[in-house]
Amino acid sequence: KFAQLLATAAALAVGASATGSETVLINEIGRLNNQSLLWGPYKPNLYFGVRPRMPQGLWTGLMWGRAETYMDIQQLFRYTCEQGQDIHGYGWDEYDARTGGVQTIHDEGNGIDITTSFIKVPGGNHGGSWAARIKGTVRDDTPDDTKYLVHYYIAQEGLGDLEVQGEDGDGLGFEGDVTLKGSSSALGDYTVVITEGSGNHPESDHEISASRRGDRTVVRSLVLPGEHIWQAKPAVFQQLQESIQEVQQQYTDETLPPPWQIYRLKPQAGGGNVHLIQKVFEGSFEFDVIFSSASAGKELTSQDVTREIKETSEAFAQRFSSVFDLKKPYNTDKYQKFGKSMFSNLIGGIGYFQGHQLIDRSYADEYEEENEGFWDDTAEARARKAQQLEGPYELFTSVPSRPFFPRGFFWDEGFHLIPIADWDIDLTLEVVKSWYNTMDSDGWIPREQILGPEARSKVPAEFQVQYPHYANPPTLFLIIEDFMERLRGANGSAPAEKETLSQGQTLYNAHLDNLELGGDFLRKIYPLLRRQYDWFRKTQKGNIKAYDREAFSSKEAYRWKGRSETHCLTSGLDDYPRPQPPHPGELHVDLMSWVGFMTKSLINIADALGIADEIAELKKNLFAIERNLDDLHWSEKDGCYCDATIDEYEEHALVCHKGYISLFPFLVGLMKPDDAKLGKILDLVGDESHLFSPHGLRSLSKQDPLYGTEENYWRSPVWMPINYMALTQLHRIATQEGPFQGKARGLYNKLRTNLVDTVFKSWEETGFAWEQYNPETGAGQRTQHFTGWTSLVVKIMAMAPLDEAAPIRDEL
Numbered sequence: 013k014f015a016q017l018l019a020t021a022a023a024l025a026v027g028a029s030a031t032g033s034e035t036v037l038i039n040e041i042g043r044l045n046n047q048s049l050l051w052g053p054y055k056p057n058l059y060f061g062v063r064p065r066m067p068q069g070l071w072t073g074l075m076w077g078r079a080e081t082y083m084d085i086q087q088l089f090r091y092t093c094e095q096g097q098d099i100h101g102y103g104w105d106e107y108d109a110r111t112g113g114v115q116t117i118h119d120e121g122n123g124i125d126i127t128t129s130f131i132k133v134p135g136g137n138h139g140g141s142w143a144a145r146i147k148g149t150v151r152d153d154t155p156d157d158t159k160y161l162v163h164y165y166i167a168q169e170g171l172g173d174l175e176v177q178g179e180d181g182d183g184l185g186f187e188g189d190v191t192l193k194g195s196s197s198a199l200g201d202y203t204v205v206i207t208e209g210s211g212n213h214p215e216s217d218h219e220i221s222a223s224r225r226g227d228r229t230v231v232r233s234l235v236l237p238g239e240h241i242w243q244a245k246p247a248v249f250q251q252l253q254e255s256i257q258e259v260q261q262q263y264t265d266e267t268l269p270p271p272w273q274i275y276r277l278k279p280q281a282g283g284g285n286v287h288l289i290q291k292v293f294e295g296s297f298e299f300d301v302i303f304s305s306a307s308a309g310k311e312l313t314s315q316d317v318t319r320e321i322k323e324t325s326e327a328f329a330q331r332f333s334s335v336f337d338l339k340k341p342y343n344t345d346k347y348q349k350f351g352k353s354m355f356s357n358l359i360g361g362i363g364y365f366q367g368h369q370l371i372d373r374s375y376a377d378e379y380e381e382e383n384e385g386f387w388d389d390t391a392e393a394r395a396r397k398a399q400q401l402e403g404p405y406e407l408f409t410s411v412p413s414r415p416f417f418p419r420g421f422f423w424d425e426g427f428h429l430i431p432i433a434d435w436d437i438d439l440t441l442e443v444v445k446s447w448y449n450t451m452d453s454d455g456w457i458p459r460e461q462i463l464g465p466e467a468r469s470k471v472p473a474e475f476q477v478q479y480p481h482y483a484n485p486p487t488l489f490l491i492i493e494d495f496m497e498r499l500r501g502a503n504g505s506a507p508a509e510k511e512t513l514s515q516g517q518t519l520y521n522a523h524l525d526n527l528e529l530g531g532d533f534l535r536k537i538y539p540l541l542r543r544q545y546d547w548f549r550k551t552q553k554g555n556i557k558a559y560d561r562e563a564f565s566s567k568e569a570y571r572w573k574g575r576s577e578t579h580c581l582t583s584g585l586d587d588y589p590r591p592q593p594p595h596p597g598e599l600h601v602d603l604m605s606w607v608g609f610m611t612k613s614l615i616n617i618a619d620a621l622g623i624a625d626e627i628a629e630l631k632k633n634l635f636a637i638e639r640n641l642d643d644l645h646w647s648e649k650d651g652c653y654c655d656a657t658i659d660e661y662e663e664h665a666l667v668c669h670k671g672y673i674s675l676f677p678f679l680v681g682l683m684k685p686d687d688a689k690l691g692k693i694l695d696l697v698g699d700e701s702h703l704f705s706p707h708g709l710r711s712l713s714k715q716d717p718l719y720g721t722e723e724n725y726w727r728s729p730v731w732m733p734i735n736y737m738a739l740t741q742l743h744r745i746a747t748q749e750g751p752f753q754g755k756a757r758g759l760y761n762k763l764r765t766n767l768v769d770t771v772f773k774s775w776e777e778t779g780f781a782w783e784q785y786n787p788e789t790g791a792g793q794r795t796q797h798f799t800g801w802t803s804l805v806v807k808i809m810a811m812a813p814l815d816e817a818a819p820i821r822d823e824l
């Protein structure tokens with residue numbers, strides 16, 4: 013429907029552009045994105061939390077748990093996504109940011125599977141309507157008459173009214189649907205209905221207030237101070253406690269009513285900014301939450317919801333197989349299901365975050381370098397730090413992991429958007445824009461964005477503060493360059509391809525052939541990219557005064573600021589071995605590669621935009637970077653690239669720990685297909701006694717003395733983002749004329765299957781995607797439900813195997 017709406021709007025706008033205006037179309041894109049992306053499960057830290065993509069407004073969250081024993085409520089109450097609970101997998105099986113999807117939660121602890129189907133229906137001028145169907149199905153190993161308490165939390169933040177309609181049966185609870193009416197300037201007038209739904213309710217012979225009967229839906233309306241609203245679980249618990257106190261004096265141990273009857277809220281329906289809806293079921297159940305925007309006209313009904321869920325699901329299946337055309341041997345149903353889940357969790361993990369964040373702009377000496385003081389997190393040390401809450405900021409982003417890292421991470425996001433860009437380029441650009449909106453006037457974007465108290469509550473104090481001279485790899489350049497290539501490609505492409513593109517639901521997709529239009533986005537973002545680039549080159553500059561080599565007419569050399577003795581968090585490869593001891597004269601080959609990569613992207617974008625005067629300067633930088641990568645970082649002895657430092661004789665010395673870092677110029681695409689050094693790099697990649705494992709490339713060589721030591725985070729495990737970069741570069745080399753083409757083909761094919769098979773096997777066994785994989789066993793490890801960059805496996809399944817027997821020719 014959005015597709016139709018957008019197509020119509022596009023047609024109208026194109027008509028209008030006969031009188032000269034692309035602007036009409038561009039504004040239309042903005043408006044329609046705001047409409048169709050307004051609502052979503054944008055609180056990904058919750059199992060199911062719906063909110064709009066705006067600072068304040070209405071948001072809702074689901075809570076459930078068994079009520080068989082008096083302890084259940086403490087131990088099995090589900091609300092925020094948590095790691096290590098007895099849940100065998102959860103997440104979106106299908107999800108499309110424009111239309112909705114379905115999530116399943118295999119809650120073993122509670123003996124129930126919960127599905128949350130979410131659909132969006134366009135209409136009116138406040139972002140349309142939406143609905144959630146909450147369904148609980150008692151698991152096979154669990155008695156059919158198990159009692160469940162289900163809570164639905166509805167909150168109105170900021171200005172606006174929200175009021176429960178009708179009488180709640182003289183304070184005894186509701187017997188049918190519950191209706192709330194609300195209004196705010198951003199959302200207009202709206203209605204929220206929580207349907208009676210279906211399912212059995214427990215019965216009791218206890219003489220107890222009728223509101224504690226099983227068939228009553230209880231509503232408790234509250235007025236909470238704004239800063240407490242996000243703390244939904246404590247709010248519910250406090251209400252439950254009050255209601256327990258009321259009954260507990262009346263009974264003895266022998267006469268105590270069953271838990272489901274004790275833990276009932278006290279009815280009090282009316283106005284308020286928070287409304288707690290409570291239901292109790294015996295066995296399986298289902299009910300709907302329906303939000304109807306008044307300006308959309310007719311209110312949605314449960315019949316509408318049934319139909320929409322079905323249509324959304326069918327459309328998703330169809331679109332998935334056309335966007336991700338899985339190739340052999342992954343073109344079967346089980347991989348399709350796996351791929352849908354991986355992709356849906358990635359796109360369904362997109363959240364909207366808003367609030368202040370802790371930034372320290374003092375540039376104090378103690379943060380500068382490897383100063384121990386920085387890691388000191390005693391109260392006194394914290395007091396010394398000049399951290400301040402800045403903001404409010406807002407960020408629309410996907411997250412690495414809903415239970416563990418439910419917030420934006422800068423370099424992760426570039427990887428997240430690779431699959432998302434294939435699905436919905438407009439959504440992708442919204443996310444990119446959102447990140448660049450958080451850039452300061454110097455060109456700095458915080459590496460990790462912890463916005464507002466809810467996000468901060470998940471992060472230990474020593475990790476909360478961001479420093480404006482700390483970098484993180486600029487992976488969003490990948491996405492912007494990819495967008496530019498799409499524009500260029502589509503412009504000259506055959507009609508058949510355009511047709512596939514026009515199935516997309518956005519104007520950029522429908523109008524990729526319109527370079528003018530796409531160019532508008534690029535023209536607007538280019539200065540921001542340039543500012544960020546200049547910031548990198550200025551703040552992360554390495555000190556090469558120490559080198560008295562004539563060749564270094566240009567000073568291209570870089571060093572990650574803010575490393576400690578043990579960690580270089582800014583690089584993203586936290587504990588990967590670096591020169592010891594840290595030295596202000598050391599140089600980091602991965603950072604120089606990233607700057608080279610930015611330079612190359614900027615050249616391409618500037619070229620597409622026809623900004624000739626920028627290009628000459630950028631080309632000069634690129635030339636110097638390419639040369640200095642070899643001069644400063646290549647070790648002929650080791651056959652790979654290495655970090656460099658100043659040794660005890662004050663001489664330039666390479667420090668080689670073979671692993672991901674050694675491959676960086678290759679990983680970012682800076683090596684030419686006929687470069688002899690490339691042969692050595694491919695040897696290292698393919699050597700099983702170094703990096704190649706049956707489960708993907710190891711982060712550190714098996715032969716490095718530090719392999720698998722200490723924290724062992726980036727010192728042996730297999731990580732998807734770097735493997736994906738290696739795989740795409742192998743593909744590039746394998747499909748171009750050159751001496752290493754044959755070798756690259758073999759490696760590409762093997763690496764591709766090793767990666768997919770590893771992630772798939774672990775997903776099948778555990779129900780989860782993982783942060784990293786064990787290079788010996790292939791087992792998923794560290795963070796569970798890591799649905800960020802591990803989801804790149806979808807792209808990998810859609811990459812074609814290369815025919816190693818066929819005569820080598822250009823396959824692109």
Ligand code: 6A9
Nearest residue numbers: 412416421424470471472475584585586
């Ligand atoms: C710690 C603990 C509830 C570490 O995926 C995000 C990042 C990557 O960008 C980085 O490359 N992860 C990788 O080395 C996770 C970082 C988590 C840091 C916050 C707080 C919270 O405990």
